[in-house]
Amino acid sequence: MTTFNKHQIADLLVLTVLLALVLGYCWDAYNASSQVINLILVLPLTGLVFILCAIEFINQWRKRDQQAPELEPFATIVPVVSLFAAYVVTLPWLGFDVGTCLFIALFLWCHGERRWRWLLGYSLCFASLMTWFFSQMLPYPLPMLILPTEY
Amino acid sequence: MIDVDALHSGLGLLFSSFTPWLIVIPGILIGLIFGAIPGLQISMAMAIFLPMTLYMDFMQAMLFLTAIFTGGSFGGSIPAILMNIPGTSSSIATAFDGYPMSRKGEHNIALGIALGSSCIAVIIGYSMLFFLIQPISSAVLTLGPAEMSAVVLWGVTLIASLSGAHLAKGIMSGLIGLLIGTVGYSEAGVARGTLGSAYLLDGIPAIPAMMGMFAASELFKLVNTQYLVADSSARKVSVRVIFASFKRAVTYPWVILRGSVIGIFVGAIPGVGSSVANLLSYIETKRKDKNPESFGKGNPAGVVASEAANSTSEAGSMATLLALGIPGGGATAVMLAAFAMHNITGGPQFIREQTDVVYAIIFANFGQAFLLIALGLVFIPLLANIVKVPMTYLIPSVLALAVFGAFGLTGNMAGPYTVMIFSLIGWLFKRFDYSVPAAVIGILLGNMAESNLIYTYQISGAQWSYLLERPVTIGIIVLLFVSLLGGRLVNALSQTVKK
Numbered sequence: 109m110t111t112f113n114k115h116q117i118a119d120l121l122v123l124t125v126l127l128a129l130v131l132g133y134c135w136d137a138y139n140a141s142s143q144v145i146n147l148i149l150v151l152p153l154t155g156l157v158f159i160l161c162a163i164e165f166i167n168q169w170r171k172r173d174q175q176a177p178e179l180e181p182f183a184t185i186v187p188v189v190s191l192f193a194a195y196v197v198t199l200p201w202l203g204f205d206v207g208t209c210l211f212i213a214l215f216l217w218c219h220g221e222r223r224w225r226w227l228l229g230y231s232l233c234f235a236s237l238m239t240w241f242f243s244q245m246l247p248y249p250l251p252m253l254i255l256p257t258e259y
Numbered sequence: 260m261i262d263v264d265a266l267h268s269g270l271g272l273l274f275s276s277f278t279p280w281l282i283v284i285p286g287i288l289i290g291l292i293f294g295a296i297p298g299l300q301i302s303m304a305m306a307i308f309l310p311m312t313l314y315m316d317f318m319q320a321m322l323f324l325t326a327i328f329t330g331g332s333f334g335g336s337i338p339a340i341l342m343n344i345p346g347t348s349s350s351i352a353t354a355f356d357g358y359p360m361s362r363k364g365e366h367n368i369a370l371g372i373a374l375g376s377s378c379i380a381v382i383i384g385y386s387m388l389f390f391l392i393q394p395i396s397s398a399v400l401t402l403g404p405a406e407m408s409a410v411v412l413w414g415v416t417l418i419a420s421l422s423g424a425h426l427a428k429g430i431m432s433g434l435i436g437l438l439i440g441t442v443g444y445s446e447a448g449v450a451r452g453t454l455g456s457a458y459l460l461d462g463i464p465a466i467p468a469m470m471g472m473f474a475a476s477e478l479f480k481l482v483n484t485q486y487l488v489a490d491s492s493a494r495k496v497s498v499r500v501i502f503a504s505f506k507r508a509v510t511y512p513w514v515i516l517r518g519s520v521i522g523i524f525v526g527a528i529p530g531v532g533s534s535v536a537n538l539l540s541y542i543e544t545k546r547k548d549k550n551p552e553s554f555g556k557g558n559p560a561g562v563v564a565s566e567a568a569n570s571t572s573e574a575g576s577m578a579t580l581l582a583l584g585i586p587g588g589g590a591t592a593v594m595l596a597a598f599a600m601h602n603i604t605g606g607p608q609f610i611r612e613q614t615d616v617v618y619a620i621i622f623a624n625f626g627q628a629f630l631l632i633a634l635g636l637v638f639i640p641l642l643a644n645i646v647k648v649p650m651t652y653l654i655p656s657v658l659a660l661a662v663f664g665a666f667g668l669t670g671n672m673a674g675p676y677t678v679m680i681f682s683l684i685g686w687l688f689k690r691f692d693y694s695v696p697a698a699v700i701g702i703l704l705g706n707m708a709e710s711n712l713i714y715t716y717q718i719s720g721a722q723w724s725y726l727l728e729r730p731v732t733i734g735i736i737v738l739l740f741v742s743l744l745g746g747r748l749v750n751a752l753s754q755t756v757k758k
Contacts, residue, residue, distance in 0.1 A: 119691045126435060133438060133452045140449035148716055149441060149709040150451070153434045160431040167427065179690060180480060188482050189683065192475070192658055196679040199662070200672060208659050215655035219482075234656060242663045248670045 112168070115176035120168055127161045130154055191215060203253035204242070209235035262614045269618030272318055273626075279319050283627055286326025287634050293327070294334020294347065295642060296664065301331030301347060305593035309600075317601040318616060322623050324597055325577070328590050329627045332573050333377040333635060336566055340369045341487070341645045342657055344474035348466075348534040348703050349569035351696055352541035354473065356554060356561030363557050364488040366646050367500035368507075374635040375508025376515055376563040377570040381628040383519040384571030388578050389621050392610065395527050395578040402528060404714035405726065409735035410528060411437075411708040414535035416739050417542050419697040430743075432688065433697035439463055440705015446713050458673035462706060467665035467677035469699045474661055475678060476685030476695070478654045487653065488646045496643040502636060504559075511563045514544050518567025526572025527579050534703055536575070538696075540568030542742065574624070581617055582610055 134154040195211035212231035249257045293304035312320035335347035340357030360369040419429035442452040443462030453459040518540035525536040544564035545554040584605030665674030719725030
């Protein structure tokens with residue numbers, strides 16, 4: 109008996125989630141207003157996505173005997189994604205100055221940088237330079253913890 | 260028709276004194292820097308420096324702003340080649356082959372060839388503008404919302420057709436992108452897909468989404484890599500190779516010419532032009548090449564095709580601005596503001612009454628192309644050193660830069676959140692063979708596609724027969740199907756004939 113490999117199962121899962129999100133969006137748009145001008149693009153596109161998903165399900169079924177491609181291990185990506193997500197989510201509290209410095213320093217440390225001068229020096233310099241440059245360039249204040257919010 | 264008296268007068272405006280040129284060099288440099296830094300847009304640079312033009316006369320103001328435009332148009336290709344982050348939506352196709360070239364250690368060649376093709380294309384584009392400004396503007400006037408909708412769909416389908424064996428996923432990515440582009444307040448005045456978040460009422464910020472999908476997702480993939488270029492001997496930055504590759508651009512005359520023609524005509528279409536022109540040029544070059552499989556893996560012709568089109572699309576958008584007074588995008592909208600600040604209205608009257616100024620602007624761009632060569636050759640070697648930075652340092656730096664840039668684009672945390680979420684989506688898309696470029700083009704153009712469909716629906720009175728009265732729309736739809744299915748049909752037919 110032939111079975112799907114792990115990659116194909118994940119692929120089918122992504123496909124299902126995408127279809128569910130598209131259908132959910134269409135339903136939300138329909139609930140917001142059923143006027144033609146509200147659904148003129150959303151409804152036909154949802155229909156097309158539905159058809160393409162069906163085609164892709166059939167494609168996957170046909171390819172179920174194939175070997176999974178060699179991809180980078182999921183476990184190596186998770187810490188990076190988590191650190192990046194934590195950086196972005198904490199920016200309103202930590203500010204761009206401290207948040208960026210911490211993000212860079214933690215990333216370097218997690219990836220084997222143990223030279224403290226490099227680790228601290230680079231993260232401090234990069235964060236200070238970027239924060240200063242963008243705060244000078246942008247017409248609105250950057251959230252900060254230590255450096256002045258407006259120049 | 261060329262007005263010889265106006266031509267003399269225009270040249271006099273430009274060359275009677277050196278003063279107008281003094282602001283061109285800083286203009287190009289500002290454009291290069293803003294184009295090369297992900298998240299800083301050409302339109303942002305022009306808007307920031309717009310108040311300075313109050314102290315200039317109209318001619319100087321236009322020279323300064325077009326210099327930023329020219330520098331920025333090329334500057335966007337630098338992060339596209341070195342980091343897979345298209346600095347602007349018009350540099351998306353540059354990343355397709357430019358970035359693989361960098362990964363192979365051919366970053367010097369990619370940057371040199373991009374500069375060469377950009378400069379040549381700027382000259383070709385403005386030459387065409389010089390002769391064709393009237394016909395181009397007349398052609399643009401014939402385009403209504405039905406044609407605009409068809410062009411958007413064509414753009415998305417074109418890019419989806421690059422997905423090769425994963426065509427269904429490619430088209431699906433484009434369609435999902437279009438749907439994402441419609442999130443927020445609709446023309447009917449209702450909010451859709453906002454999940455109750457005030458950040459999403461204006462829709463999903465398209466450029467931060469693009470940065471997340473292209474750049475951040477790629478960086479996640481490179482976590483276990485030591486350097487962008489694996490071979491240490493290939494990491495050298497060579498001004499000699501950059502210069503030689505700059506000259507090598509002339510060995511692709513047809514690619515440049517085709518890209519220039521596509522760039523100027525498609526680029527003239529307001530709103531859509533620059534995003535679609537580079538893709539169209541890339542796909543046409545790939546289709547006509549003897550070795551189409553090499554595209555996407557580091558074929559220099561792909562870089563040339565994209566750069567030629569995006570550089571001439573600048574001239575195309577200038578045609579629409581000068582002849583019709585319609586801005587084609589953010590950058591030309593700022594120029595329109597400069598027109599207003601100097602009490603000048605673009606359009607047929609402007610061309611008729613101030614032909615000398617129009618000619619002077621066109622000729623100034625020839626000069627800018629030569630200055631761009633000089634400044635580019637100084638500036639590029641400095642930036643190319645990025646390949647020497649270990650990935651451990653490059654990944655967090657570029658991620659942080661994307662977050663800063665995204666905040667700069669939206670003015671609130673919606674930008675950084677968008678980068679974060681779309682970096683994950685982009686990574687998943689890449690892992691499971693969906694088309695990231697198609698999704699990005701969809702996100703960029705979704706709102707416009709919907710608005711134009713609504714206008715078409717309202718103008719036509721919901722009658723399908725209206726489309727039969729629009730031959731250009733039918734032509735574009737036919738092209739859409741040809742680009743999507745043409746290759747497959749030809750293959751199927753040739754196999755049938757062989758049997």
